[in-house]
Amino acid sequence: MPPEIAGIVGFIVTLVLIALRLPVAVAMGLVGIVGSIPLAGWPAVKFMLGTQPFEAVHPYGLSVVPLFIFMGVFAAHAGLSRNLYEGIYAFVGHVRGGLAIATIGACAGFGAICGSSLATAATMSRVALPEMRRKGYAESLAAASVAAGGTLGVLIPPSIILVIYALLTRESIGALFAAALIPGLLGMGLYMLAVRLRTRLDPTLGPAGDRRTGGQRLQALARTWDVAALFALVIGGIYAGLFSPTEAAAIGAAGAFAFAALRGQLNRQVLAAGIRETAVTSGMIFFILIGAALFNFFIESSNLPQFLVGVVSGLDWPAWTVMVVLLAFYLLLGCFMDSLSMMLLTVPFVFPVVTHLGYDPVWFGIILVTVIELGLITPPIGMNLFVIQSTATDISLVRIMRGVTPFILADVARLAILTAFPALTLALPRWLGL
Structure with missing residues (x-):
């Protein structure tokens, strides 16, 4: 053979x-x-x-993985996710689907200090899902908004998946973090738009809540200072050149630990559980x-990467055609595999093909993570769907799968936009000189 x-x-x-x-x-x-x-x-x-x-x-760069996991674990214990959720809800809770919109915004914010989609989905399901169900939201919309919002944790920096991609391809972690910011915000906006369109077609899915006064909104916004401070410390420090991504991860982990301690949320049991969760996930x-x-x-x-490069060159297809085929391959693979495994399994032989076609490796990294993110909510093996179902066992998996359809369409639209306009991904790292 x-x-x-x-x-x-x-x-x-x-x-x-x-x-x-x-x-x-x-x-x-x-x-x-x-x-x-x-x-x-x-x-x-x-x-x-x-x-x-x-x-x-x-590799030294891998030390950020347990540090970012540690930061996310203790940020959840410190109550940062609830403060963020309530702060956003104060501004949008009075519109139809406002709680679901607040959930997506809180997922994006918490993902920025967590770096893991599964951890974001698990944390926000405990914070937002009971509140949406209490306010009369349809279970399909409530569960699906948490599952979809949780996927933003894999893209909005800091992202563990982007760190792994950087180490596999020897690209700059800082450049990838910068490149992911606009696509992450675009994804958040499209998810929110999907909620608005869905509740406009069927207002019973997400009834409007009470309108908050200006003073109440300012108070709720002020309580989110901890999230803003941690994000600015970690990401702002990297972009400003104050410290490396590994140093930023260590500072972020120490900051999250300090928040949990200062708020009285740190005891022997919480400390042991947090260290155990960090160790198990890292392992x-x-x-x-x-x-x-x-x-x-x-x-x-097996020389498979070189073989595939030769096959693609021999086909004489336009580069965009090959990229469409690759994206379709990843969409199909995402239905059956988790994100980290999919990246580690395919990047060694896909990356040479992509660079041979002349595509920017940083841009491809963001496109790849976007497709992987879509796989987290794509039936039948969307990992976030199972995370939500495990925390809300009375909601059937079929109902959650039906609810994520608008969010899948939003992700497909985002993928098309980022593919058609690479500048949306590459402008920020180039402006920062990364």
């Missing part, structure tokens, strides 16, 4: 193993080891087993990174 065909077969086998519920890290690692033996020989594989696991997790990510490193050795041994 030619090595390139072996690479394609290995990729398909990995997908099959994942579909059979084998852990993603195990599936990638197993295929990487077994597939590399006939391609590279046992001595090379033995050397790879002794070096690749360490090489996968030792899961690092385990997947090790599996991906073993799989990438197999992909490189």
